[in-house]
Amino acid sequence: MSHTVQSSDAHRTDVVIVGAGPTGLFAVFECGMLKMRCHVVDALDMVGGQCTALYPEKPIYDIPAHPSIEAADLIDKLAEQAAPFAPTYHLNQQVEKLTRTDEGRWLVETNIGTKIDAQAVIVAAGAGAFGPNRPPLERLDEFEGSGVFYMVRRRQDFAGKKVVIAGGGDSAVDWAISLAGLAEKVYVVHRRPKFRAAPESVARLDALVREGSVEMVVPYQLSGLDGADGKLSAVRVATLDGEEKALPADALLAFFGLSMNLGPIADWGLGLERSHVAVSLPGCGTNVPGVFAIGDIATYPGKLKLILCGFAEAAQAAHAIHPMVHPGEALHFEYSTSKGVPGAA
Structure with missing residues (x-):
């Protein structure tokens, strides 16, 4: 089961995901399928990002296999899909600092003192903090x-x-x-x-x-x-x-529309293009090694701001991170239909 931690104790994990919207939640699943543990940080007091905070009952029509699904239901399904991999959620707090450690890992620190040591960071923060125009x-x-x-x-x-x-x-x-x-x-x-x-x-x-x-x-x-x-x-x-x-x-x-503010993310040294983080494909890596960006905050030539594209970017980032977390371990790609999901019947 996933659980929420809001203490100031230091944590150690494989991947920190900044943002608990739909793309961030699916990144938990993709990382989990590659045997990588995740901690997720979000400024809201609930998972789901804009889907939960702004339009939980809004129907979404472009999710594959769902002719129509309400935003809140989509988030419930994504959280359920991520749950077998026991992500730890740090909610109602904002990532303020991103520092390289002596081990070549990343130390993520939030505004309430939470510290998370991770091999890689996935920024899935939508377009940062948001509010209505x-x-x-x-x-x-x-x-x-x-x-x-x-x-x-x-x-x-x-x-x-x-x-x-x-x-x-x-x-x-x-x-x-x-x-x-x-x-x-x-x-x-x-x-x-x-x-x-x-x-x-x-x-x-x-x-x-x-x-x-x-x-x-x-x-x-x-x-x-x-x-x-x-x-x-x-x-x-x-x-x-x-x-x-x-x-x-x-x-x-x-x-x-929404007024967007990247907040502290703007000070992390990532390559920014019009308040978005530039990434390279495949893998969605930024100009900073070990830091990746997916979903609405990421930009690259031909980018489409669709949730389904964010899902694909989550898979790319997870596969790019795997050799960092499991160096020397060959990754033999398997479909989920073949390998199954931990804990699933």
């Missing part, structure tokens, strides 16, 4: 958490309500589709008719608009909020020409 509206803080939201934790919270969704990316489109049959009314506010979302999702949204299940408010942008005592009553929108109207609303879902 907040729309520049007066009285915004008055309604945050009661009428203005930047994520959906429980889809059922919006049952029978009038919901305004603002944004032009996947989150806005996906939640408009998801809430269309649940909310009393769904408006989608965007400054132009074109969306930056998966074509199939846009097609589904267009169909809902034609059916009358969703009302498109285009080309408009947010201009104000109405209500009293923390209770939202309307969202005001305006065109670039200043034409304004009010949309009756119980809730505003503002999906304008």
Whole structure:
């Protein structure tokens, strides 16, 4: 069974994984299949990264063998898949220092004093610390958490309500589709008719608009909020020409992306390109020997920011690390269907 340690005692392991999102969790499995032990550090107080913190009930459609799976369910499955390899999770703490030891290993230190000695480090920190981009509206803080939201934790919270969704990316489109049959009314506010979302999702949204299940408010942008005592009553929108109207609303879902901050990772001497860590293929190694980067934080020519690509990068990194942890030991590649999983029937 995996367990969580938050003491300041030093630990020794094979691999430290920075980030407990989907890619980090799958890296535990890939390392475990190659007989490498892992400790995982994450700043959140739970595993799952953005999937758990921002959109646990959001359906994900591009995970192989799952036509649709909610983000929280995906994380549960990944944690279950990693569990046979007994990873140790250090949650609610942030890696601050990365130091080369006299043995040529790495000493990872967190902000609460946890120290982990490891042969290799996998940075799977998404895009670092994250928070929502907040729309520049007066009285915004008055309604945050009661009428203005930047994520959906429980889809059922919006049952029978009038919901305004603002944004032009996947989150806005996906939640408009998801809430269309649940909310009393769904408006989608965007400054132009074109969306930056998966074509199939846009097609589904267009169909809902034609059916009358969703009302498109285009080309408009947010201009104000109405209500009293923390209770939202309307969202005001305006065109670039200043034409304004009010949309009756119980809730505003503002999906304008996340503001990212690499935090201490930016000071580790890794090759950075536009707040991402440059890696080389195969193996996803950085410019610092023994440090690897996978998932959204990693960049290379042709990179696709998809969870499934992060899974493949986790496998590459694990195979690149194996000779460091088990020097001189030949790695005979076997499929999991042939070798099985420890503890599995």
